[in-house]
Amino acid sequence: MITSQKIKNNNWDLLTQQIEYTINKSPYYKRLFKRKNIDITSFEYKDFLKFPLTQKKDLAQYNDDFIAVEKHEIIEYVTTSGTLGNPVTFALNEEDLQRLALNEQKSFNLAGVTKNDIVQLTTTLDKRFIAGLAYFLGLRKIGAGLIRVGAGAPALQWDSIQRFKPTYLVAVPSFLVKLVLYAQENQIDFKNSSIKGVICIGEALRDENHELNSLGKKINSLWDVELFSTYASTEMCTAFTECPQHQGLHIPEDLIYTEILNEEGKEVEIGEVGELVVTTLGVKTMPLLRYATGDLVKKLGQTCSCEQARQLISSVLGRKQQLIKYKGTSVYPQQIINVLATLENLPEYQIQVALNEMETDELTVVIPLEVSENLEQSIKEILKGTLRVTPLIKRLALTELKSRIFPEGSRKPVRFLDLRKH
Numbered sequence: 226m227i228t229s230q231k232i233k234n235n236n237w238d239l240l241t242q243q244i245e246y247t248i249n250k251s252p253y254y255k256r257l258f259k260r261k262n263i264d265i266t267s268f269e270y271k272d273f274l275k276f277p278l279t280q281k282k283d284l285a286q287y288n289d290d291f292i293a294v295e296k297h298e299i300i301e302y303v304t305t306s307g308t309l310g311n312p313v314t315f316a317l318n319e320e321d322l323q324r325l326a327l328n329e330q331k332s333f334n335l336a337g338v339t340k341n342d343i344v345q346l347t348t349t350l351d352k353r354f355i356a357g358l359a360y361f362l363g364l365r366k367i368g369a370g371l372i373r374v375g376a377g378a379p380a381l382q383w384d385s386i387q388r389f390k391p392t393y394l395v396a397v398p399s400f401l402v403k404l405v406l407y408a409q410e411n412q413i414d415f416k417n418s419s420i421k422g423v424i425c426i427g428e429a430l431r432d433e434n435h436e437l438n439s440l441g442k443k444i445n446s447l448w449d450v451e452l453f454s455t456y457a458s459t460e461m462c463t464a465f466t467e468c469p470q471h472q473g474l475h476i477p478e479d480l481i482y483t484e485i486l487n488e489e490g491k492e493v494e495i496g497e498v499g500e501l502v503v504t505t506l507g508v509k510t511m512p513l514l515r516y517a518t519g520d521l522v523k524k525l526g527q528t529c530s531c532e533q534a535r536q537l538i539s540s541v542l543g544r545k546q547q548l549i550k551y552k553g554t555s556v557y558p559q560q561i562i563n564v565l566a567t568l569e570n571l572p573e574y575q576i577q578v579a580l581n582e583m584e585t586d587e588l589t590v591v592i593p594l595e596v597s598e599n600l601e602q603s604i605k606e607i608l609k610g611t612l613r614v615t616p617l618i619k620r621l622a623l624t625e626l627k628s629r630i631f632p633e634g635s636r637k638p639v640r641f642l643d644l645r646k647h
């Protein structure tokens with residue numbers, strides 16, 4: 226039951242303005258609403274809840290029809306990361322870039338970044354990537370110092386840290402492990418560096434209860450820096466970030482309207498997991514109405530003790546498509562990754578799921594040829610003990626395995642490979 230108070234809190238005015246704009250300007254939505262015979266001259270919240278969901282495949286199939294501005298207005302073209310399927314084009318105009326800057330300013334502010342800070346970007350600004358641009362614009366808006374080192378290059382990262390004394394990094398969590406290893410090998414006093422916090426992207430740091438997961442714990446056991454998890458995507462043009470209370474991700478309610486839906490398309494209860502469905506607010510070039518992200522999050526519900534957030538969500542627990550049905554239990558790839566990351570001696574691994582002859586999910590963990598029989602046994606035991614799954618084990622030479630996990634041009638490590646056909 227949605228109360229009027231909840232709608233008020235969730236910026237009903239912004240939402241209705243955005244719906245009207247979108248249906249008038251976006252060829253895709255104009256056509257869709259006409260075909261479905263949806264009248265928006267007067268509508269209430271209950272009508273909004275009946276609007277059809279927009280799926281990722283709609284965005285891919287009718288990509289250009291989502292553009293709601295004149296072509297000459299567009300100033301940025303980016304693509305989605307293409308983790309599942311082909312990357313999709315996304316375009317932004319001046320207002321969208323200003324909105325993106327505001328969004329990222331809010332995200333950095335939430336994590337405690339001010340104009341007195343210096344932030345080092347260890348992520349790429351190019352390669353058709355929106356996030357690097359968003360960080361750049363957000364930090365410019367804050368007026369903080371900014372060092373654009375880009376992806377990789379641990380030597381240049383440490384040189385920059387020692388030279389410019391940044392207070393924060395923006396980084397992919399697993400890259401932090403590499404940075405520490407590089408520092409250890411090269412006698413760099415990383416423990417006394419200027420870095421006090423890291424804004425993390427691309428990989429999960431926290432579990433469904435918002436506790437640090439094994440990767441988060443591993444980083445903190447090596448390096449005592451405050452880790453902030455964030456969640457964002459090209460399509461949403463919006464970042465969900467945690468504040469220093471670390472109780473969950475805040476929803477920026479003036480920039481995005483969120484729903485968390487179960488299999489039946491109904492809003493989940495607090496403590497339940499569902500698919501995040503978003504309506505972007507204030508987006509002009511490619512506005513999305515009830516866009517099904519495919520990302521599964523848990524509705525944490527409690528208001529944050531910082532009192533800035535009315536509702537919190539967990540980090541992404543997995544992709545809806547990636548759910549593995551294993552002998553009656555449901556497992557997300559991230560849960561397996563969380564478990565395997567605790568094994569100190571396992572240098573690399575990849576999880577694969579395929580359909581077997583029975584048309585059910587078959588789980589394989591690919592490990593390096595070089596690891597011991599004992600470790601193979603431990604992998605089976607720990608997965609059986611924690612998640613009640615017994616995977617097949619396949620071995621590959623470490624160099625070959627690495628080239629599959631870090632393929633050319635991939636923005637993040639491919640720890641999970643889905644060989645099922647959807």
Ligand SMILES: [Zn+2]
Nearest residue numbers: 468470529531
């Ligand atoms: Zn908070």
